[in-house]
Amino acid sequence: MKPVVSLRGASLQFGKRLLWEDLDLDIRPGEFFAVLGPNGSGKTSFLKVLLGLQELQSGRATLGDRPVERGSKLIGYIPQQKSFAPDTPMRARDLVGLGVDGHRWGLRLGKARANRRIDELLELVGASDYAKVPVGQLSGGEQQRLRVAQALATDPKVLLCDEPLLSLDLHHQQAVSALINKQCHAQNSAVVFVTHEINPIIDYVDRVLYLVGGRFRVGTPEEVMTTEVLSELYGSHVEVIHANGRIVVIGLPDATTHHHADVHATVGEVA
Numbered sequence: 420m421k422p423v424v425s426l427r428g429a430s431l432q433f434g435k436r437l438l439w440e441d442l443d444l445d446i447r448p449g450e451f452f453a454v455l456g457p458n459g460s461g462k463t464s465f466l467k468v469l470l471g472l473q474e475l476q477s478g479r480a481t482l483g484d485r486p487v488e489r490g491s492k493l494i495g496y497i498p499q500q501k502s503f504a505p506d507t508p509m510r511a512r513d514l515v516g517l518g519v520d521g522h523r524w525g526l527r528l529g530k531a532r533a534n535r536r537i538d539e540l541l542e543l544v545g546a547s548d549y550a551k552v553p554v555g556q557l558s559g560g561e562q563q564r565l566r567v568a569q570a571l572a573t574d575p576k577v578l579l580c581d582e583p584l585l586s587l588d589l590h591h592q593q594a595v596s597a598l599i600n601k602q603c604h605a606q607n608s609a610v611v612f613v614t615h616e617i618n619p620i621i622d623y624v625d626r627v628l629y630l631v632g633g634r635f636r637v638g639t640p641e642e643v644m645t646t647e648v649l650s651e652l653y654g655s656h657v658e659v660i661h662a663n664g665r666i667v668v669i670g671l672p673d674a675t676t677h678h679h680a681d682v683h684a685t686v687g688e689v690a
C-alpha cells in the first residue's frame with residue numbers, strides 16, 4: 420500500500436538545537452504510529468511539519484502525493500490541550516460543528532445532514548449528554564472528547580494527535596484511545612500519536628518514532644523499547660522493563676527533561 424505520509428532526508432534545527440537529521444520515514448494508511456520522547460525533543464514540531472506549519476531545514480515531507488500544506492483536507496488534528504476560558508459561550512455541539520460544516524475546509528453540508536453528523540460524532544465520543552453546555556463550563560476531559568469528535572468529523576486520512584490523553588481519567592484515556600484506534604482501522608486512517616506515555620496505547624501501536632536530543636529510532640515497540648536501544652539514544656544507561664503488558668523505563672537522565680524537572684524515572688512513565 421502506498422504511504423500517506425513520507426519524509427525524506429528530513430532535518431529540523433532551531434539555532435544550535437538539532438531536533439532530528441536525515442529522517443526517512445513512510446507511514447501507511449491504517450498504521451498507528453506513535454511519536455515518543457522527552458520534553459523538548461521535537462514531538463510537537465514533528466506534527467507541525469506535517470501540518471505545513473513548520474518548514475524543514477532540509478529534505479521533504481509529503482502527504483499523499485503532494486508536499487505538506489496548511490489546511491490539507493487529508494488531515495484531522497487533535498491539538499495539545501489548552502482549556503477554553505470559563506466564559507466561552509460556544510456550546511459543545513457548535514465546537515464539533517466547526518469540523519462538520521467545513522468551517523476549516525470550505526465544504527458545506529445541508530443543515531439537517533450536518534446536524535445528524537454532529538449528533539453521530541457526539542455519540543461516538545460519549546458527549547451527547549452535554550451537547551448544549553457551553554464548552555467553558557466543561558471539564559478538561561470533556562472538552563478533549565469534543566476535540567476528538569471535531570477532528571474525526573471529516574474522516575481524515577491522517578489523524579494527528581498531540582498528547583490527546585492529557586487530563587483524561589483512566590476510563591476516558593481508554594475510551595479515547597480505542598476511538599482513535601477504531602478510526603485507524605475502520606477508515607484506514609494513518610494515526611500519528613504524540614505522547615510521553617506509551618502504555619495507554621501499547622495494544623494499538625504498530626511503530627514508534629523515538630526522539631531524544633537530536634537522535635532518533637524508528638521501529639516496532641519491541642524493537643525500540645529496549646534497554647539497549649534507549650540507553651544508546653539517551654547516551655546513558657536506562658533500564659526498560661516489560662511487565663504485565665506494560666513498559667516501564669527506569670533511570671532516565673535529568674538532562675533529558677528540559678522544561679519539566681518532574682518527568683523522570685517515574686515507574687510507569689516512558690519519558
Ligand SMILES: Nc1ncnc2c1ncn2[C@@H]1O[C@H](COP(=O)(O)OP(=O)(O)OP(=O)(O)O)[C@@H](O)[C@H]1O
Nearest residue numbers: 433436438456457458459460461462463464465678
Ligand atoms: N518556532 C520555534 N523557534 C525556536 N525554537 C523552537 C520553535 N519551536 C520549537 N522550538 C524548540 O524546539 C524544541 C522542541 O520543541 P517541541 O515543542 O517540538 O518539543 P516536544 O517534544 O513536543 O516537547 P514537550 O514534550 O515538552 O511538549 C524545544 O526546545 C522548543 O523550544
